[in-house]
Amino acid sequence: MNHDGASDHDNQGLGLGTPPPADLPEEKPHPEYRINIYRDWCKSCGICAAFCPRQCLSLDAEGAPVVDKAERCTGCRWCELHCPDFAICVREVEKPVEDAAK
Numbered sequence: 001m002n003h004d005g006a007s008d009h010d011n012q013g014l015g016l017g018t019p020p021p022a023d024l025p026e027e028k029p030h031p032e033y034r035i036n037i038y039r040d041w042c043k044s045c046g047i048c049a050a051f052c053p054r055q056c057l058s059l060d061a062e063g064a065p066v067v068d069k070a071e072r073c074t075g076c077r078w079c080e081l082h083c084p085d086f087a088i089c090v091r092e093v094e095k096p097v098e099d100a101a102k
């Protein structure tokens with residue numbers, strides 16, 4: 001209960017709790033995706049990281065992409081579509097049948 005007579009629970013119900021970071025939309029449940037980068041084909045142009053709308057990829061000291069936040073990936077495949085060398089691939093992680101039934 002706060003000094004206005006409303007409980008903390010009431011505030012959460014009104015959406016007055018801690019807001020999500022301003023630069024990223026609120027998380028919603030979605031399938032998991034695996035992001036594979038084929039180092040032999042990658043020329044470290046950085047296009048994939050620049051186009052990712054979810055900031056899943058970052059660049060290392062040599063400018064090569066690194067999967068940073070795979071859990072944020074929505075499987076849009078924007079990185080894959082823009083890679084000029086077919087060096088990045090995004091696929092949905094197959095869940096065991098018993099998990100999928102839940």
Ligand code: SF4
Nearest residue numbers: 052073074076077079
């Ligand atoms: S599939 Fe979309 S969200 Fe996932 S890493 Fe590629 S651009 Fe980012």
Ligand code: SF4
Nearest residue numbers: 042043045046048083
């Ligand atoms: S767009 Fe392709 S070639 Fe460029 S950094 Fe990403 S994976 Fe490598």
